[in-house]
Amino acid sequence: MTPLGRSLPQIHTPLPGPKTSALVDALARSESPAFTTRRARRAEQSGAPQDPIVWAEAVGSNVVDADGNVFVDLSGGFGVAAVGHRHPAVVAAIQSQAERLLHALGDLHPSDVKIRLLERLAALAPQPEARVVLSLSGSDALTTAIKSAALHTGRPGVLAFxxxxxxxxxGPLAACGYSEGFRTPFAGQLNPHVRFTAYGDVEAARTAMDDTVGAILVEPIQGRGGCRVPPVGYLAALQALAEERGAVLIVDEVLTGLYRTGVPFACMDPVDPLPRPPDLLCVGKALGGGMPISACIGSLAVMASWGDPGAMAIHTGTFFGHPLGSAAALASLQVLEDEALGARALAMEARLRERLAPLTVRGRGLLLGVVPDQPVLPLVRRLLERGFLAIPAGMHAEIIQLVPPLTIDESLLDSFVDTLREVMA
Ligand SMILES: Cc1ncc(COP(=O)(O)O)c(C=O)c1O
Structure with a gap:
């Protein structure tokens, strides 16, 4: 029998199974009610049930729910599990770190492992003499970048897409162009100097720039927005625009970064590279191999603008650069390189594209969006019922997003394609 981690789906109960149902009831009684309401609303809109599965175990490309059903994880845990869930090298690094040091004093008296990770990220970074600020989430890394840009340029505005x-x-919410609905309830609390413009259109960006804008904030491929790859030369044109107007370019690689699109950083992809490294680059998700850790990587010139803030750490966090996350990140970076997972992402992309034809597929590497010619939410549910866990994405939930572990077996991808064809029929 195929070991767990590389197993095809094994669904023994209707979804949700009895143990999962009891847990989902407990969830509804204890979690913020908004989540349960959202599921009910989505179910109404899509005509398909939206009960979650409850994860009990995950390894490699498999997730096991509370009832023992085995799923293939095409969501990669929101793109986190690039090296697969619970990679042995990541688990070993966490265990050995846990036996030595769980917590240190962040930027005051840091841990040895945090310093090793900073060095490793600075060496991987495209900027010569890069400087790195660690944090916990993608959002944190973006906050660091947006603040760094404001300090460097003295301008509070952000051009976003x-x-x-x-x-x-x-900070990043103010620049969330994915949906106005995310911003509206908090509009009064958000940076009023954010300008939105159409993704992929250089002239529109040029028109939207004004004198308050100190940063252009862009994803090299829009992930949640629908796996949208901009036209060739677009990022380079934004970089030129930023330089011309004395603004900095922030590239958000929280989802694309660390080999998901085949290379360490999508913005430096030889297929369509930036002529110069970006001023600021954010990574998260895959970095910790499952642990919450993120980083904002900046050029020395921009990072030096934090200057001498009166001997105060004006940007820090109790758990930033946490030893366990740092140890996991070092291990996960090593696995990504040792197992040549960037090359694997590209090989799996080619295989998927060939098999999915003639369906439209957007994206690059293992950040792909399949565009079916029917509503996505019911399809995603039917896939789940057959043991393939994928999430919808796109501004109108128009794609099935595929962000699986870069280690995923070919046979699982092939079986997904067959199952997709069945559920679409
Ligand atoms: C491109 C991008 N940036 C930032 C984030 C935010 O990361 P987090 O949810 O860890 O705060 C995400 C999360 O999906 C993302 O896809």
Missing amino acids: EGGYHGLDH
């Missing part, structure tokens, strides 16, 4: 997603803490 329709369809862009950068996390929901107040």
Whole structure:
């Protein structure tokens, strides 16, 4: 029998199974009611049930729910599990770190492992003499970048893009072009100097720039916004525009970064590279191999603008650069390189594209969006019922997003394609 991690789906109960149902009831009684309401609303809109599965175990490309049903994880846990769930090298690094040091004093008296990770990220970074600020979430890394840009340019404005997603803490939320609905309830608390423009259109960006804008904030491929790849030369044109106007370019690689699109950083992809490294680059998700850790990587010139803030750490967090996350990140970076997972992402992309034809497929590497010619939410549910866990994405939930572990077996992808064809019929 195929070991768990590389197993085809095994669904033994209707979804949700009895144990999962009891847990989902407990969830409805204990979680913020908004989540349950959202599921009910989505079920109404899509005509398909939206009960969650409850994860009990995950390894490699498999997730096991509370009833023992085995799923193939095409969501990669929101793109986190690039090396697969619970990679042995990541688990070993966490275990050995846990036996030595669980917590240190962040930027005051840091841990040895945090310093090793900073060095490793600075060496991987495209900027010569890069400087790195660690944090916990993608949103945190974007916050660091947006603050760094404001300090460097003295301008509070951000040029952001329709369809862009950068996390929901107040800084990045203000620049969330994915949906106005995310911003509206908090509009009074958000940076009023954010300008939105159409993704992929250089002239529109040029028109939207004004004197308050100190940063252009862009995803090299819009992930949640629908796996949208901009036209060739677009990022380079934004970089030139930023330089011309004395603004900085922030590239959000929280989802694309660390080999998901075949290369360490999508913005430096030889297929369509930036002529110069970006001023600021954010990574998260895959970095910790399952642990919450993120980083904002900046050029020395921009990072030096934090200057001498009166001997105060004006940007820090109790758990930033946490030893367990740092150890996991070092292990996960090693696995990504040792197992040549960038090359694997590209090989799997080619295989999927060939098999999915003539369906439209957007994206690059293992950040792909399949565009079916029918509503996505019911399809995603039918896939789940057959043991394939994928999530909808796009501003109108128009794609099935595929962000699986880069280690995923070919046979699982082939079986997904067959199952997709069945559920579409
Ligand atoms: C491109 C991008 N940036 C930022 C974020 C926010 O990351 P987090 O949810 O860890 O705050 C996400 C999350 O999906 C993302 O896809």
